Amino acid sequence: MTTFQARTHTVTLTERLKDATNVALIAILLGIPMIGLHTVDAGGKLMVATRWPWLLAFVATMFFGRLALQFAIDQFKLKRLTRQRTRTLEVATPRPWLKWLGYGLLGFSLVLPIAFSDNRYVVDTATTVLIYVMLGWGLNVVVGLAGLLDLGYVAFYAVGAYSYALLSTQFGWNFWETLPVAGALAALFGILLGWPTLRLRGDYLAIVTLGFGEIIRVILINWTEFSGGPNGIGSIERPSFFGLPFKPDSDDGATFASFFGLEYASEHRVIFLYYLILVLALLTNLFIARLRKLPVGLAWEAVREDEVACKALGMNVTNVKLSAFAIGAMLGGFAGVFFAARQGFISPESFVFSESATILAIVVLGGMGSQFGVVIAASLLVILPELGRDFSEYRMLLFGAAMILIMVWKPGGLISRREPSKVLAGVEK
Amino acid sequence: MLQYTDVHAHYGAIHALRGVTLDVQEGEIVTLIGANGAGKSTLMNTLFGKPRASAGSISFLGQDISRHHTHDIARSGLALVPEGRHIFARMSVLENLQMGSIFSDPAHFDADLQRIYGMFPILQQRLEQRAGTLSGGEQQMLAIGRALMSRPKVLLLDEPSLGLAPLYIKQVFNIIRELNERDGMTIMLVEQNAHHALRIAHRGYVLQHGEIVLSGTGKELLASPEVRAAYLESSAHA
Ligand SMILES: Nc1ncnc2c1ncn2[C@@H]1O[C@H](COP(=O)(O)OP(=O)(O)OP(=O)(O)O)[C@@H](O)[C@H]1O
Ligand SMILES: [Mg+2]
Numbered sequence: 001m002t003t004f005q006a007r008t009h010t011v012t013l014t015e016r017l018k019d020a021t022n023v024a025l026i027a028i029l030l031g032i033p034m035i036g037l038h039t040v041d042a043g044g045k046l047m048v049a050t051r052w053p054w055l056l057a058f059v060a061t062m063f064f065g066r067l068a069l070q071f072a073i074d075q076f077k078l079k080r081l082t083r084q085r086t087r088t089l090e091v092a093t094p095r096p097w098l099k100w101l102g103y104g105l106l107g108f109s110l111v112l113p114i115a116f117s118d119n120r121y122v123v124d125t126a127t128t129v130l131i132y133v134m135l136g137w138g139l140n141v142v143v144g145l146a147g148l149l150d151l152g153y154v155a156f157y158a159v160g161a162y163s164y165a166l167l168s169t170q171f172g173w174n175f176w177e178t179l180p181v182a183g184a185l186a187a188l189f190g191i192l193l194g195w196p197t198l199r200l201r202g203d204y205l206a207i208v209t210l211g212f213g214e215i216i217r218v219i220l221i222n223w224t225e226f227s228g229g230p231n232g233i234g235s236i237e238r239p240s241f242f243g244l245p246f247k248p249d250s251d252d253g254a255t256f257a258s259f260f261g262l263e264y265a266s267e268h269r270v271i272f273l274y275y276l277i278l279v280l281a282l283l284t285n286l287f288i289a290r291l292r293k294l295p296v297g298l299a300w301e302a303v304r305e306d307e308v309a310c311k312a313l314g315m316n317v318t319n320v321k322l323s324a325f326a327i328g329a330m331l332g333g334f335a336g337v338f339f340a341a342r343q344g345f346i347s348p349e350s351f352v353f354s355e356s357a358t359i360l361a362i363v364v365l366g367g368m369g370s371q372f373g374v375v376i377a378a379s380l381l382v383i384l385p386e387l388g389r390d391f392s393e394y395r396m397l398l399f400g401a402a403m404i405l406i407m408v409w410k411p412g413g414l415i416s417r418r419e420p421s422k423v424l425a426g427v428e429k
Numbered sequence: 430m431l432q433y434t435d436v437h438a439h440y441g442a443i444h445a446l447r448g449v450t451l452d453v454q455e456g457e458i459v460t461l462i463g464a465n466g467a468g469k470s471t472l473m474n475t476l477f478g479k480p481r482a483s484a485g486s487i488s489f490l491g492q493d494i495s496r497h498h499t500h501d502i503a504r505s506g507l508a509l510v511p512e513g514r515h516i517f518a519r520m521s522v523l524e525n526l527q528m529g530s531i532f533s534d535p536a537h538f539d540a541d542l543q544r545i546y547g548m549f550p551i552l553q554q555r556l557e558q559r560a561g562t563l564s565g566g567e568q569q570m571l572a573i574g575r576a577l578m579s580r581p582k583v584l585l586l587d588e589p590s591l592g593l594a595p596l597y598i599k600q601v602f603n604i605i606r607e608l609n610e611r612d613g614m615t616i617m618l619v620e621q622n623a624h625h626a627l628r629i630a631h632r633g634y635v636l637q638h639g640e641i642v643l644s645g646t647g648k649e650l651l652a653s654p655e656v657r658a659a660y661l662e663s664s665a666h667a
Contacts, residue, residue, distance in 0.1 A: 295531050298520075298524060298527060298528060298531070299528070299531065301517070301519075301520055301524075302517050302520065302528050305516075305517035305518055305519055305520060306515045306516070306517055306518075308511050308515050309511065309515035309516065309517065309528075309572075309575075310528075311477070311479070311499050311500065311503065312477070312503055312508070312509040312510075312511050312515070312576075313503060313508075313528060313529060313531065313532075313575070313576075313579065314500045314501075314502075314503030314504035314531075314532050314579070315500060315503075315531070316498075316500040317500075418519065
């Protein structure tokens with residue numbers, strides 16, 4: 001009733017006062033037993049005493065607080081209304097500052113391990129950020145571009161990781177040999193899952209993918225002969241620098257350190273891994289940016305926007321979705337290979353639902369479909385909990401509060417405006 | 430060019446089309462009028478196999494297409510502007526037009542685009558605007574423009590005047606007529622707005638409860654007392 005009024009005419013002062021009075025009345029009712037009366041210990045006996053000034057202060061606070069709150073809400077609504085009005089005029093022009101910020105970030109990420117070469121923790125954390133950036137970009141193809149809600153993305157990450165773990169420990173394959181195979185395998189899983197399920201709409205697809213993610217994890221836990229069960233797979237071969245391993249000097253063959261005449265240091269590998277994931281992530285970014293300009297990339301977004309129209313235009317909607325699913329899965333698989341290579345040990349515990357949820361949060365928080373938003377969101381989601389370590393058990397609480405604040409402040413995600421995929425050159429202007 | 434022969438269609442137990450026979454010849458504007466729920470949209474959608482015709486046949490250019498895949502039909506030269514526009518709201522105007530040409534030869538993309546600009550100058554001014562922020566009339570033009578980008582042989586329009594102000598309605602019908610007269614486009618038009626539709630149509634059909642109850646030239650139908658009574662009285666102001 002009141003909300004209806006608030007929308008049809010501007011709220012008068014009397015109405016606001018009345019509203020605040022109501023709140024004050026409730027405050028009195030609640031306040032009498034809670035604040036107005038209290039018990040005092042009078043020589044072993046409990047006595048009831050009164051605190052009327054306190055009650056008065058409480059009620060007054062409620063009264064004026066309510067007025068202030070309502071005023072703030074009014075202002076907020078007004079602002080939102082004007083923002084909505086301006087939004088209709090919005091033109092999707094590319095923003096040059098975003099591009100420069102992107103280059104700046106790229107430069108920063110290139111020099112980061114050099115600047116922090118004595119701080120292993122920073123480089124390690126940055127590597128984790130980049131893994132999530134890559135996963136975010138992969139899932140972004142599925143969720144952000146094609147609009148398919150996938151709650152089991154971690155399954156493809158697991159496929160990639162276990163592919164490398166098994167192929168390297170059982171058959172002695174190296175990182176670069178496994179990478180394409182694991183990617184193809186993850187894509188195949190994507191297609192196998194997608195083929196029967198992509199006809200499902202929104203919520204159903206989400207449930208099926210959620211189930212798929214769990215199935216993969218449960219299989220990994222229980223099929224001990226294959227995956228090592230809950231114990232996982234250890235001593236996975238670490239990636240080498242073009243055949244030069246990162247090991248202390250020994251007699252059997254050259255190592256990275258001996259080849260370059262350096263003193264062996266464990267940081268070498270950390271920094272190498274950082275650059276490796278940086279290269280993988282950048283390739284992913286280029287790949288997606290390229291796809292977005294091709295018809296298939298446009299088709300993903302079109303399917304997200306309106307399936308009826310896509311069918312009327314002659315698109316095979318299922319195939320378009322399947323391609324998004326497969327490519328997203330493949331990128332997840334790549335990230336998985338890197339993860340296994342970096343850790344040297346994997347177990348089903350790394351592939352639980354909360355991982356899927358984190359990756360999804362990165363995509364949503366970043367602003368569905370925005371490549372740059374994913375970078376910011378991944379950084380936030382990895383670094384915030386790290387910073388919060390001092391708060392120990394309150395860490396997740398703070399993290400949740402931060403997420404809620406961001407969603408209130410930017411309901412469409414951090415970068416909610418999408419860049420047009422193509423600006424015609426030469427035809428207009 | 431387009432021929433429906435005794436076409437039936439069902440939605441579960443609902444018998445939405447009960448033996449429809451009609452044809453559209455090259456270069457014609459054929460309009461289909463009828464009350465809400467008469468089955469007009471169903472008639473157009475069965476052409477694309479959504480829903481499939483449960484009996485009868487639909488042929489296009491002499492070939493029975495009633496068993497073909499939806500996407501194959503849509504790529505064979507039939508372009509549907511579905512009821513309610515269905516533009517890609519969060520994509521730019523230009524991207525919407527690009528989607529229309531996704532299966533046609535990129536070589537004539539630029540020329541086609543120029544043609545659309547000529548027809549709808551407003552779209553050229555709004556190329557980079559998000560399509561969802563266009564006005565209703567502009568969105569309708571975009572939907573038509575997008576369909577034309579696929580270089581169809583037959584353009585199918587399902588209630589293009591839906592929800593438009595009288596001025597826009599006039600504009601949309603003018604465009605349809607122009608398309609037909611200048612470019613020789615064959616058009617099948619479903620309309621509630623019987624008066625306007627019949628005025629520009631060469632021929633028309635009246636659909637009632639899934640059956641064709643009346644057919645004739647646009648002029649004949651406009652003059653027919655049944656049509657006047659059922660479909661024209663309320664829109665007499667136009
Ligand atoms: N997807 C569907 N599932 C079940 N019934 C449907 C479906 N689509 C249409 N119908 C039914 O089929 C009948 C014909 O519908 P249709 O949409 O073809 O009517 P229409 O002539 O286009 O009406 P309008 O002028 O309101 O658009 C209606 O009774 C409708 O309820
Ligand atoms: Mg209809």
